[in-house]
Amino acid sequence: MTPSIRRASPGDITAITALGDRVVTDTYAALTPPGYVDALLATYWTAAAFAATLASPGDHLLVALDGDGVCGMAEAHQADAESATLWKLYVAAHQQGRGLGRRLIDAIRAELIPTTLWLRTEYLSANARAAGFYTAQGFKFERNEVEWIGQTPVKYTYVRRRL
Numbered sequence: 001m002t003p004s005i006r007r008a009s010p011g012d013i014t015a016i017t018a019l020g021d022r023v024v025t026d027t028y029a030a031l032t033p034p035g036y037v038d039a040l041l042a043t044y045w046t047a048a049a050f051a052a053t054l055a056s057p058g059d060h061l062l063v064a065l066d067g068d069g070v071c072g073m074a075e076a077h078q079a080d081a082e083s084a085t086l087w088k089l090y091v092a093a094h095q096q097g098r099g100l101g102r103r104l105i106d107a108i109r110a111e112l113i114p115t116t117l118w119l120r121t122e123y124l125s126a127n128a129r130a131a132g133f134y135t136a137q138g139f140k141f142e143r144n145e146v147e148w149i150g151q152t153p154v155k156y157t158y159v160r161r162r163l
C-alpha cells in the first residue's frame with residue numbers, strides 16, 4: 001500500500017524510536033566507529049527528545065504509515081523566517097526507493113512558513129545513498145565538517161535547497 005503521511009502525535013513516539021533503532025543501525029553501523037550508533041540513538045532518538053519536538057512550535061515531526069505501522073519519519077526545525085533545517089529523514093528498508101523520502105520532504109515543505117526560502121540538511125559523507133538522494137532532490141553542497149570520535153574522523157556534508 002502507498003503510505004499515508006501525517007503529523008506525529010505522542011502516541012507515535014514508541015514506533016518512531018523503534019524505526020530509528022532499525023534504520024539508524026542499518027544505515028550507519030558499517031560506516032561509523034564503534035559506539036557511534038548507540039550514542040546517536042541515546043541522544044537524538046529518545047522518547048524525551050521526540051516529546052520535546054512535539055512540544056516546540058517551531059519544530060515539525062511527520063510520520064508515514066503503511067499496513068505495518070510507522071514506516072517513515074521526518075523532523076524539521078524552522079530556524080528563522082527564511083530558513084529551515086531538516087534534522088531527520090528516515091524510511092524503513094521495505095519502503096526505500098519507492099518515493100516516500102521525496103514525499104516526506106514535500107510534506108515538510110508544506111509545514112514551513114510561506115516565507116521560507118532555504119531548506120538545509122546534513123548527512124554523513126560516507127552515506128552514498130543519502131548523497132544521491134539529496135542531489136536528486138535539488139540540494140546543493142554548502143560545506144563539509146569533520147567530527148573526531150576518539151582517533152577516527154567522521155565527515156559530514158551540509159547541503160541546502162532553495163524552496
Ligand SMILES: CC(C)(COP(=O)(O)OP(=O)(O)OC[C@H]1O[C@@H](n2cnc3c(N)ncnc32)[C@H](O)[C@@H]1OP(=O)(O)O)[C@@H](O)C(=O)NCCC(=O)NCCS
Binds near residue numbers: 137
Ligand atoms: C535516504 C532516504 C531518506 C531516501 O528515501 P527513499 O524513499 O529511499 O527515496 P525516494 O524513493 O523518495 O527517492 C526519490 C528520488 O530520489 C532518487 N534517488 C534516491 N536515492 C538515490 C540515489 N542513491 N542516487 C540517485 N538518486 C536517488 C530516486 O531515483 C527518486 O527519483 P524520482 O523522484 O525521480 O523517482 C531513504 O533511503 C532512507 O531512509 N535511507 C536510510 C536512512 C538515511 O540515510 N537517511 C538520510 C539521513 S541524512
